[in-house]
Each structure stands twice: as C-alpha cells, then as structure tokens.
Amino acid sequence: MMFNKKLIASAVTSVALAGMGFVTTQVAPQAATQEVHADAWVNDYISKNNIKPVGIENREGTFNQWFGYENGVGKPEGVLIHETATPNATAENEVSYFNNHWKKLSTYVHAFIDGNKIINIKNTNYGVWGAGYTANQKYIQVELCNVNTADQFARSISNDAYYTAAKLIQYNLPFVPNKTVVTHKQAASWWHDTNHTDPDGYLARWGYDMNQFNDLVGKYYNNLKDHGTTDDQNGQTTQPSTPDPNxxxxxxxxxxxxxxxxxxxxxxxxxxxxxxxxxxxxxxxxxxxxxxxxxxxxxxxxxxxxxxxxxxxxxxxx
Structure with missing residues (x-):
C-alpha cells in the first residue's frame, strides 16, 4: 500500500458547496548540492547551501467534499503538519495514491511536499479529512513525504516551512508555534480524535524537531512579509512564487x-x-x-x- 498510515480521519459533516477547478503549474526540481550527515543541523545546512524552496503547484484533486472551517469558508486557524510514513514515496506518488483511494481511506489533505515539489491538491479555503473531526474544522493540512537522503530531507523541510509560512500570510494569520502551526501529534493529544504522533518520530530520525522547524517557518514568515522573499534582506534569490515588481x-x-x-x-x-x-x-x-x-x-x-x-x-x- 502506498500510504500505510492513513486509515485515520473521522469523516466530517460537510457543507455542500460548489467545487472549483485548480490550475497546474510545473516547477523544475532543484539539483542537489552535496550530501550531509543525518546529525547535521538542518537549518544551518539550508542556509549555508543557499537552498531555496520551490513554488507551490496548485492542481485539481479528486476530493469532492466542500466544507468550510468552523469559522467559515476561507478562514482556517493555522497549518497542521503531517508526515506520510511511506518510505521513498514522492509527492507525485502520494498525490496519485490519494486521488485514487481517498474514498476507501476516508482521508485527504491539502498538500504533499518532498525535496523537489510542493503539490497543493485541495483549495485551502475548504477543509479536508486528515486529523479527525475537530482538527479538520480548523487547519490547512500538509504531508511531509519520507525521503532517503539528508540533502533531500533538508530541501523538503525548506519547502514545508515555506508552504506553512505562505499559507499563514495568505490568510492573514500570525505565526504562533503550537497554535497556528501545530502537528498531528498535538491535535491527537488535544482532542483525541486520532492516536497519531507524526511528524515527531520522522523528524527525529534526521536529528530534527518541531522547534527547529518553527525557527525556519518564522524566518520565512518574517522575510516574506517584510520583502516578499524567503531570503534575508541581503539575499540574492527571489522566491519564485512571490516575485516583486508589480x-x-x-x-x-x-x-x-x-x-x-x-x-x-x-x-x-x-x-x-x-x-x-x-x-x-x-x-x-x-x-x-x-x-x-x-x-x-x-x-x-x-x-x-x-x-x-x-x-x-x-x-x-x-
């Protein structure tokens, strides 16, 4: 089975709303710079190797449930971080599997991220079935794919942090760790709708944790708000999904x-x-x-x- 952890989310009572089509934007994968050891400080590696997040690809997925969050359509309360628990499956693999099997699995998320791509498959104005009824009514939900090299892990973390920061900004939400950026493990401990503990174990295998992830999200969030790129102000590369001029x-x-x-x-x-x-x-x-x-x-x-x-x-x- 491509997606072996996902028999999870309790189905929500959805509001029947008209669906919308997504656009597709292809983004070229980034070339690896060099291999790193799993015990390296990932954020430092991202900075020293000038790793940039890729743009967000928006695609029309097959999830045909259209329900608003508890505060209304287009009003999420933050971003919830998952990991797939499927070794070596790419974002493309997971998107294909979800689109083909979500009815059987009774679960769906907004986006999948690996070291090369950010693929958004559900309009984030609407909820999904990813972390149990309560969390589904509150959060945009994103899955971090399991990768098999440390360099790809660093790139996937950069992409995940960018997606998280960009979505907070899109919905005019503050960056508040453990409130507007949460994990499936936290949601499960708060509301007991599921018993999952991701992404903590997967992050730990790479010598990483949510504190470090939140540091990177905060950096990207502030830089995007201040000058429209994920770089520090003296950086040279403009983030592709938020170019500036005009x-x-x-x-x-x-x-x-x-x-x-x-x-x-x-x-x-x-x-x-x-x-x-x-x-x-x-x-x-x-x-x-x-x-x-x-x-x-x-x-x-x-x-x-x-x-x-x-x-x-x-x-x-x-």
Missing amino acids: KHVGRVNVNNPDSFASPLVSFNGDTMKDVVNRGLGNNTPWYTDQQKQHDGHTYYRVSTNEWVSDQYATFTAE
Missing part, C-alpha cells in the same frame, strides 16, 4: 457569464498565450500577488505563470 496582493473573484469556467492565459515577455486545458470555476475567490497590463486589460496572477483577465475577475486589495 506586486499587488489581494483576491480576485472570477466569473465567466458565457461558460462554467473563466479562462487563463500565460505570458512569455509581452507574448500572451491561452491556457487551453485549465480554467477557474465561476464565482470562486483566488489569491493574487501581481498584475500585468496587456492590450487594454489588467491580468491578475493566480499561479506561477497563469493569469486571469479583468474581463472575468473582480479584484479586492489586501
């Missing part, structure tokens, strides 16, 4: 009166190209951080290089 942070609500979905385009310099196999579901909100002018229209970025026109989108600044 940064306009907010939300767009999309609607296409002539179809069930609003079309997307991509840009290569000044050349615009239609995205032919994806769209955004009507009457759905999307986070955006950039705007571009083209042929008399404003385009809002909703993924790494996918944009929706003001013909279909209404922008609200944040």
